[in-house]
Amino acid sequence: MLDLEKTLYDLCLPLVQKTDALSVKTMASANEKETLLYVYADDADIARLIGRKGVIAGSIRSMMSAAARASKQRILVKFEAY
Helix, strand or coil, rough: CCCHHHHHHHHHHCCCCCCCHCCCEEECCCCCCCEEEEECHHHHHHHHHHHHHHHHHHHHHHHHHHHHHCCCCCCEEEEEEE
């Protein structure tokens, strides 16, 4: 089975400057077909991960959806600053 936390972490790692502040957590969801992933990072790094008009965040979400397609899960990615 694919480790979605590790995949998302590996996608975000090259985009942040404070790598020690980056973490990815899986949270419980009301729907069993849904996986909720939170990306926690520094304020400046969250802005970098979201990008202008959310372009980078949209790309990360698209890649995660493609990665989870085999497990037939819906992936929701949220970005939070410390």
